[in-house]
Amino acid sequence: MKKVLVIGAGFAGLRACKLLAKSKQDLEVTLVDRTPYHYDSTQLYRVAAGSIAPEKIMFRIEDIISPKIKFIQDEVQVINGKQNTVTLANHGDISYDYLFNALGFEPETFNTPGADTDGLQISNIENSSRDAKALQDSLAKYAQTKDPKYLSILTVGGGFTSIELLGELVHMVPTWAKKYGFQPNELKITCVAPAFLGMFNEKQSTYAKRYLEKKGVNFILGSNVNKVTDDGVYYGQDNQFLPAANIFWTAGVKGSDVIAASGYDQHRNRVAVNDDMSLQAYPNQYLIGDVSAVKDPTSGQMYPTTAQISIYEASNAVANLENKLAGKSVAPFNYHSLGTVCSLGPHNAVADVSMLGLNVKINGFIAAVVKNIIFKRSSYELSGLKMMLQS
Numbered sequence: 131m132k133k134v135l136v137i138g139a140g141f142a143g144l145r146a147c148k149l150l151a152k153s154k155q156d157l158e159v160t161l162v163d164r165t166p167y168h169y170d171s172t173q174l175y176r177v178a179a180g181s182i183a184p185e186k187i188m189f190r191i192e193d194i195i196s197p198k199i200k201f202i203q204d205e206v207q208v209i210n211g212k213q214n215t216v217t218l219a220n221h222g223d224i225s226y227d228y229l230f231n232a233l234g235f236e237p238e239t240f241n242t243p244g245a246d247t248d249g250l251q252i253s254n255i256e257n258s259s260r261d262a263k264a265l266q267d268s269l270a271k272y273a274q275t276k277d278p279k280y281l282s283i284l285t286v287g288g289g290f291t292s293i294e295l296l297g298e299l300v301h302m303v304p305t306w307a308k309k310y311g312f313q314p315n316e317l318k319i320t321c322v323a324p325a326f327l328g329m330f331n332e333k334q335s336t337y338a339k340r341y342l343e344k345k346g347v348n349f350i351l352g353s354n355v356n357k358v359t360d361d362g363v364y365y366g367q368d369n370q371f372l373p374a375a376n377i378f379w380t381a382g383v384k385g386s387d388v389i390a391a392s393g394y395d396q397h398r399n400r401v402a403v404n405d406d407m408s409l410q411a412y413p414n415q416y417l418i419g420d421v422s423a424v425k426d427p428t429s430g431q432m433y434p435t436t437a438q439i440s441i442y443e444a445s446n447a448v449a450n451l452e453n454k455l456a457g458k459s460v461a462p463f464n465y466h467s468l469g470t471v472c473s474l475g476p477h478n479a480v481a482d483v484s485m486l487g488l489n490v491k492i493n494g495f496i497a498a499v500v501k502n503i504i505f506k507r508s509s510y511e512l513s514g515l516k517m518m519l520q521s
């Protein structure tokens with residue numbers, strides 16, 4: 131019997147577990163995660179905005195994995211590749227014959243002072259729930275003091291997380307205005323970023339930007355944030371100060387810090403993998419999801435890290451372990467993106483998707499419906515019908 135250890139119960143880790151549980155090989159599979167629940171990280175911006183309860187995107191791991199898999203709740207501290215062990219904070223060293231490393235992403239601050247201490251991060255249930263509370267506390271302080279400084283929100287970055295968050299925030303404004311006693315246009319929402327939604331074409335990104343501007347968002351584009359403080363940010367070449375009570379640091383992500391701590395040859399905690407998702411240095415380790423770096427043969431660039439490719443990588447890695455154990459050759463990495471949908475709140479989105487072999491670009495309510503179908507489908511695949519209907 132071979133010991134297979136999966137670390138991380140995100141999209142990649144859970145897909146690997148699902149397939150490993152069905153394997154005809156003689157495997158003893160153990161899954162480790164720091165929390166007892168899986169969370170749908172693509173929905174964290176909604177938790178941070180306070181528009182959805184965290185429980186709606188959380189699934190108890192032991193309810194959704196096969197009973198054949200042993201689950202250990204613990205923090206992975208370091209991977210000891212030469213010893214074939216992983217050190218856990220409470221359970222000590224645990225050995226493996228094959229490792230599936232799916233430890234996922236963390237916020238990338240690009241060494242910006244104050245980004246991690248004074249910025250609100252969106253990378254897990256804890257920090258996203260804290261963000262929602264901080265925002266509510268700020269609005270409640272306005273209600274008590276009538277000091278307009280509390281009516282200000284700033285997002286840093288023009289990528290997916292920042293834009294999806296802005297869509298959700300503008301949707302919440304009328305509710306907050308009523309609850310905390312202000313006019314909707316008194317809440318100042320600003321986004322500072324070098325660029326806006328670069329993964330869409332100009333027409334679609336202009337649609338998204340105009341929609342958010344119409345809802346009151348002020349964009350300061352072409353600028354980086356240089357420093358975050360507890361009452362604002364310094365930005366741009368002349369280092370101007372912009373006051374804000376609630377500053378969301380949504381400028382990018384990197385792979386898990388365990389990657390650097392374990393001495394891998396990495397860039398931003400991502401490691402280049404072979405065609406079968408294994409490592410050159412340690413062929414019994416598969417890196418899947420946001421900790422891996424895979425080159426798109428068409429563009430020559432690394433694929434962007436997404437839930438979609440994480441799931442594909444996990445399937446590819448498990449198929450290749452099976453091939454290895456059966457003495458068969460490597461199944462090539464042959465990924466085709468199904469497209470991208472960026473939410474602009476519950477009733478609006480921009481979508482650039484592949485359907486029936488065609489590339490389809492949709493803006494507006496239908497795109498929001500597509501986004502919701504993707505979310506429901508992902509919940510169903512993870513946890514079955516009952517939990518999908520709850521979410």
Ligand SMILES: Cc1cc2nc3c(=O)[nH]c(=O)nc-3n(C[C@H](O)[C@H](O)[C@H](O)COP(=O)(O)OP(=O)(O)OC[C@H]3O[C@@H](n4cnc5c(N)ncnc54)[C@H](O)[C@@H]3O)c2cc1C
Binds near residue numbers: 137139294386
């Ligand atoms: C706001 C937001 C919106 C997004 N929207 C989309 C979208 O629409 N479509 C899309 O395809 N992608 C989207 N993404 C990207 C997507 O969420 C990630 O690419 C995906 O979650 C990566 O999956 P993963 O399994 O690699 O890691 P993760 O989902 O990050 O899971 C990692 C798991 O490892 C656990 N873990 C981490 N460190 C440790 C440790 N040291 N010890 C023990 N356990 C640990 C965590 O608890 C977690 O369960 C979005 C991301 C964000 C932040």
